[in-house]
Amino acid sequence: MELLCFGLNHRTAPVEFRERFAVVSSRLGEKAAELGQLAGIEEAVVVSTCNRTEFYVAGTSADAAAVGLKELLGEGADEHWYELRKREAAVHLCAVASGLDSMVLGETEIFGQIKEAYRLAHEAGATGPVLNRLFQRAFGVGKKVRTETAIQEGATSVAGAAVELAEKIFGKLDGCRVIVIGAGDTSRQTAQALVSRGASTVFVTNRSHERAVALADELGGRAVKFDEWQAVLAGVDVVISSTSAPHHVVQPFHVEAVRRVRKYRPLFLIDIAVPRDIDPAVGEIEEVYLYDIDTLAQLAQEARGRRERQIAGCREMIERELEKLNLPGT
Amino acid sequence: MEVRIGLGVARGGEARQWVGVDRWLLILSTLCAVIGGVTGMMAVHRGRRSRWTVVWMSLAFLAQLGFLSIRGEARQACPLVGIGEILVFLAWSLTLFYLLVGPPYRISLLGVFSAPLVALFQAIALIPGMLESSPDPVGGTTAWGETHAAMSVLGYGALALAAVAAVMFLVLDRLLKGHRLTSGLFRNLPPARELLVSLRRLLWLGWSMLSVGVVAGFRMPHGENALPHLISATAVWIGYAVLLGILQFRGLTGRRLALLTVGFFVLSLSVFALV
Numbered sequence: 001m002e003l004l005c006f007g008l009n010h011r012t013a014p015v016e017f018r019e020r021f022a023v024v025s026s027r028l029g030e031k032a033a034e035l036g037q038l039a040g041i042e043e044a045v046v047v048s049t050c051n052r053t054e055f056y057v058a059g060t061s062a063d064a065a066a067v068g069l070k071e072l073l074g075e076g077a078d079e080h081w082y083e084l085r086k087r088e089a090a091v092h093l094c095a096v097a098s099g100l101d102s103m104v105l106g107e108t109e110i111f112g113q114i115k116e117a118y119r120l121a122h123e124a125g126a127t128g129p130v131l132n133r134l135f136q137r138a139f140g141v142g143k144k145v146r147t148e149t150a151i152q153e154g155a156t157s158v159a160g161a162a163v164e165l166a167e168k169i170f171g172k173l174d175g176c177r178v179i180v181i182g183a184g185d186t187s188r189q190t191a192q193a194l195v196s197r198g199a200s201t202v203f204v205t206n207r208s209h210e211r212a213v214a215l216a217d218e219l220g221g222r223a224v225k226f227d228e229w230q231a232v233l234a235g236v237d238v239v240i241s242s243t244s245a246p247h248h249v250v251q252p253f254h255v256e257a258v259r260r261v262r263k264y265r266p267l268f269l270i271d272i273a274v275p276r277d278i279d280p281a282v283g284e285i286e287e288v289y290l291y292d293i294d295t296l297a298q299l300a301q302e303a304r305g306r307r308e309r310q311i312a313g314c315r316e317m318i319e320r321e322l323e324k325l326n327l328p329g330t
Numbered sequence: 331m332e333v334r335i336g337l338g339v340a341r342g343g344e345a346r347q348w349v350g351v352d353r354w355l356l357i358l359s360t361l362c363a364v365i366g367g368v369t370g371m372m373a374v375h376r377g378r379r380s381r382w383t384v385v386w387m388s389l390a391f392l393a394q395l396g397f398l399s400i401r402g403e404a405r406q407a408c409p410l411v412g413i414g415e416i417l418v419f420l421a422w423s424l425t426l427f428y429l430l431v432g433p434p435y436r437i438s439l440l441g442v443f444s445a446p447l448v449a450l451f452q453a454i455a456l457i458p459g460m461l462e463s464s465p466d467p468v469g470g471t472t473a474w475g476e477t478h479a480a481m482s483v484l485g486y487g488a489l490a491l492a493a494v495a496a497v498m499f500l501v502l503d504r505l506l507k508g509h510r511l512t513s514g515l516f517r518n519l520p521p522a523r524e525l526l527v528s529l530r531r532l533l534w535l536g537w538s539m540l541s542v543g544v545v546a547g548f549r550m551p552h553g554e555n556a557l558p559h560l561i562s563a564t565a566v567w568i569g570y571a572v573l574l575g576i577l578q579f580r581g582l583t584g585r586r587l588a589l590l591t592v593g594f595f596v597l598s599l600s601v602f603a604l605v
Binding site for chain 2: 150153165167168169170171260262263264265266283286287289291295299302
């Protein structure tokens with residue numbers, strides 16, 4: 001039995017090409033079973049995400065399997081596609097499961113997507129002893145790489161960095177109250193990220209009240225008139241500010257006025273506006289943690305750098321693990 | 331009463347055979363705390379959580395128990411005679427609260443911060459002259475006296491752990507304020523709000539136990555020479571009561587609360603100088 005991986009991803013193919021070969025998740029099992037009917041293929045798993053489409057197949061002849069796949073894919077099957085065989089294919093699957101081949105290095109979503117692709121192929125009866133063992137081992141290796149290295153440590157986006165900091169200040173974000181000042185795109189993403197991690201109440205204020213209402217609806221929050229946001233400040237834990245105002249919108253006296261009512265609880269201020277919305281002097285207030293766009297972007301950049309420095313170590317770990325396993329088909 | 335004293339003498343005699351071993355147990359406990367602290371710090375420096383700190387601290391706790399049981403049998407009372415025994419009891423109480431409070435909360439790092447304090451208290455107790463080499467039974471103990479000593483020192487254990495949590499908060503606050511967020515220490519520290527919640531709970535727990543200790547202190551038979559100790563203990567109790575009152579009704583910034591907790595604990599140790 002020989003193992004073959006035939007695929008394309010965000011590095012080898014542009015989106016307009018990737019979308020032609022994408023397989024919807026509900027058809028992954030069916031497609032894998034279909035591949036199993038081709039000459040030279042006995043087992044198959046189809047992985048398809050927005051960044052990749054990959055066919056993992058095992059059969060008596062990798063050459064025959066490759067020919068069969070190309071015929072099935074038709075025009076364009078030579079361009080942008082990569083063909084990996086035996087051990088190379090196994091290493092690649094482990095790297096994908098570990099997030100090493102993802103657009104956002106170390107991201108976790110791909111692990112679940114591969115698991116789901118395998119489950120669907122298995123349920124469709126398209127897998128056998130070679131791919132069953134390969135995928136089970138790849139999940140084990142993927143988990144090991146993720147837990148024993150820093151490949152998924154640190155947030156790699158501004159919104160992610162802000163959420164990580166909020167969790168460092170407040171712990172679980174359940175029950176956290178947030179106010180968004182200015183309905184910009186980055187503030188929307190940051191607020192969404194906070195809500196996805198449990199923030200319970202979101203207030204949105206904007207000079208144009210209609211935009212505040214629209215964003216509040218999107219976030220499941222409440223719109224506040226722009227001249228009333230100061231009253232809300234006493235009850236929130238996080239402030240995200242991104243207006244296009246040419247001057248400081250949040251000034252020390254705004255926070256000083258509500259400190260007593262807040263009983264001096266920690267307050268996290270995220271300033272993602274340029275020019276800055278929050279007077280840097282606000283950060284000198286004891287219980288205030290103030291972060292601007294540059295600091296958050298730098299944190300995200302550093303996290304990406306740290307992850308990149310992990311790649312070689314992760315690949316060595318994958319090689320070591322596969323060495324021990326002696327998988328069939330490799 | 332006769333029977334109790336008879337048994338006490340017999341058990342005291344047996345325990346006396348073990349006197350000498352107690353010091354070795356204390357050395358062992360101190361070494362475990364040092365190893366737990368150092369390995370924990372090394373792990374944190376590498377950006378990992380130390381899973382072994384809790385194990386070393388548990389071993390230190392067992393050795394403390396051995397030490398205190400030998401001394402307790404020899405004293406036929408709670409072993410709280412002299413600064414040496416009080417410091418070991420305090421270290422035991424701090425370790426106990428760490429092991430009780432730790433699990434739901436980042437145990438390894440709380441251990442990393444607690445271990446140096448435990449090692450320090452025990453190292454001072456090991457200085458020649460701090461521990462009586464041949465502890466005699468304590469005569470004339472009363473229930474109030476025992477309650478005073480035990481509850482006060484247990485209360486101090488909780489307050490010591492509150493001070494440890496306060497130091498952790500101060501470190502985290504400084505890192506967050508200065509935007510220095512890449513160290514292993516930062517990644518391993520618990521969230522600021524969780525630290526403040528734990529700090530508050532430990533302060534209430536310690537103060538409640540101290541309250542029982544102070545009341546028992548005034549109820550136990552005492553001469554005029556015990557008055558300075560009782561007055562200073564009461565002053566400490568009032569100090570913590572005021573701190574908790576302000577925290578409850580007015581609120582305090584995390585940094586001020588943490589600084590006051592550490593400051594009060596250091597000042598309150600002076601009570602032991604008057605034992």
